[in-house]
Amino acid sequence: MERVRPRSAAAAFTSLMAFAATSLVAGPAVADPPGGPCALPRTAAHHSLGLDSWNSAYPRPGNRLDAVMVFLSFPDSVPMNSPRELAADHFPATSDFFRRASYGAFVLRAHPQTEWVRMPRASVTYDIRRDWDPERRLVYLRDAIDAADDDVDFSRYDVVYLVADPDAPGVDSDATKVVNFDRPLTADGAEIRRVVTVFERHPPDRNVLAHETGHVFDLPDLYHRPEDGNGDWDTHVGDWDVMGSQFGLAPDLFGWHKWKLGWLGPAEVRCVNGGGRPTVSAGPPGSGELITLEPLAAAPVRGGSVGTRLAVVRTGPNSVLAIEARGATGNDASTCTEGVLLYRVQGEAASGDGPIEVVDTHPETEACADESVYPPLADAPLQVGETFTVPGPPGGRTRVEVADRTATGAWTVKITTA
Numbered sequence: 253m254e255r256v257r258p259r260s261a262a263a264a265f266t267s268l269m270a271f272a273a274t275s276l277v278a279g280p281a282v283a284d285p286p287g288g289p290c291a292l293p294r295t296a297a298h299h300s301l302g303l304d305s306w307n308s309a310y311p312r313p314g315n316r317l318d319a320v321m322v323f324l325s326f327p328d329s330v331p332m333n334s335p336r337e338l339a340a341d342h343f344p345a346t347s348d349f350f351r352r353a354s355y356g357a358f359v360l361r362a363h364p365q366t367e368w369v370r371m372p373r374a375s376v377t378y379d380i381r382r383d384w385d386p387e388r389r390l391v392y393l394r395d396a397i398d399a400a401d402d403d404v405d406f407s408r409y410d411v412v413y414l415v416a417d418p419d420a421p422g423v424d425s426d427a428t429k430v431v432n433f434d435r436p437l438t439a440d441g442a443e444i445r446r447v448v449t450v451f452e453r454h455p456p457d458r459n460v461l462a463h464e465t466g467h468v469f470d471l472p473d474l475y476h477r478p479e480d481g482n483g484d485w486d487t488h489v490g491d492w493d494v495m496g497s498q499f500g501l502a503p504d505l506f507g508w509h510k511w512k513l514g515w516l517g518p519a520e521v522r523c524v525n526g527g528g529r530p531t532v533s534a535g536p537p538g539s540g541e542l543i544t545l546e547p548l549a550a551a552p553v554r555g556g557s558v559g560t561r562l563a564v565v566r567t568g569p570n571s572v573l574a575i576e577a578r579g580a581t582g583n584d585a586s587t588c589t590e591g592v593l594l595y596r597v598q599g600e601a602a603s604g605d606g607p608i609e610v611v612d613t614h615p616e617t618e619a620c621a622d623e624s625v626y627p628p629l630a631d632a633p634l635q636v637g638e639t640f641t642v643p644g645p646p647g648g649r650t651r652v653e654v655a656d657r658t659a660t661g662a663w664t665v666k667i668t669t670a
Contacts, residue, residue: 290523290564290572291511292599299472299603302570303512309445310470311410313350313358314514319411319465321364322400328374329420333454338415339364341454342461349462349494352582353505354515355552360465363409368417369400375422380451382426393431393447397439407442411468413461415450427451428460430467459498466495471509472603489610490629492578492593497625504549504583506608507562507576508597520561525669540651540668545575545592547661549582559662565669567644570599573611575652577663578633588620591633592654592663594642613640636663644669 294302306312321342323335343362350360378392379385396414397406406412416423428451436443448464467473474496475485491500493509510516524541546559563575574597579590594611601607610632618624619631634640639653649670656664 288518288521288523290521290566292570292572292597295570295600297600297602297605297607299467299470299607300599301472301508301512301597301601301607302599303508307470311468312514313354313360313469315357316359316361317410318361318363318408319413320404320406320409321362321413321415322396322404323365323368323415323417324371324396324399325368325417326371326373326375326420326422328376328422329417331368331417332419335364335366335368335415338418338454341452341456342413342450345459346461346465349459349503349583350465352549352551353510354513357515358513360411365400365404367403369396369403371395371399375416375420378422380416380422380424380427382424382429384427389431393449394437397437397444401439404440406439406444411465412444412447413450414447415452418452418454423451425451425453425456428464430464457498459494459500459503462503463494463498466505466509467603469513471495471505471512472607474606474608475604476606477604484626486626486629488606489595489608490626490632491587491624492595492610492629492632493608494583499625501620501623501625501630502549502578502584502587504578506574506595507548508564508572508574508595508608510548511562516561517558520558522560522563524563524565524667540653540666542655543665543667544658545577545663545665547579547581547584547590547663548576549584550579550661551582563665563667565644565650565667567596567648567650572597573642573644573650575665575667579661581661588623589631589633591635592652592665593633594640594652611640611642613638 291304292302293304294300311317321339325331347360350358372395379388430446430448432446436445474489474493476488486497489496491502493506494503522543543563546561548561552558565573567573574595576593578584578593580587596609598607610629612632613634614631618627621627624630634654636654636657641649641651643649651668653666
């Protein structure tokens, strides 16, 4: 089916003006949460992107987590691959993704089992599919945990991957997902609150386990699922985060996600209009703030200062405009465009309901048609010399101007709120 490429109305561009001395502009009046004045409060929305506190129902990837991979076979099929081969489909690639995304702060350590665990029923009896009947899914999960319990001490692990024989006749590769239990299952004296059910082909979709593991860490789906299942799923964020598409050319996690997970600290996040760092000198109202943004996916320079990786403009009680630089390095090494990316974050939007939407700063053009999951957003980042104004609250706006790119690959931007 031909890709549908709707275009938004063009936003006004202004020429890049001379830079004045920086000053902060007052923003919406909000109470300062523990993460600072630009940290949205966590809401009741599923996988809320509020980050003033952590949802303790989820493991936090702060240092190291251990994950078990259990390989499930069925009476109606003989596996064509070994557990070792299927484990290699996902590791060390998934661990490497999170190591790079966290700047080395987090290690996901996989413990793949070496033997198949035999399920008690034929694969076709479970009716495995994307929109799975909850009762049949629960039977599958209970059977899997019970079958593996003699060989696996589930109390030792923070993350559970249940990997089905990809060649079994009843296995549907579209059914891979994280299942959260209303009532946790119990094994080896430990509560199992969620599992990753893996039904991927061999070889699997690129970065699929990084996407699913993101849900284990309370990150939302960023794709848009059309009501009829047809059309583009990637209209919200395109290639720009693995939680939008595992096929994205620039799949590193957004800076907002990294802030939520604890991988960006106060020294790397600049709150522009809500009481952030002091300005260099006072300027007239609306003169803006100069910020140098380090590429989000770049590894820190050993022995050097970290630098700013995320700029945030508070636009409402539960919304912000986030600004970050994306370059061809780290998890973004395959990106087809570089520049300064803008996106809106809605703390009250649930997973799948558009909690993040990338701002298309080039609404009349697209890029990378042969590679991008959604070419209209492939050229979303601003380039040197470009300016874009984003409407904010009633009567407000944020102007982002890209002045320069340094010799080290950082981007100098001027952010003005009004």
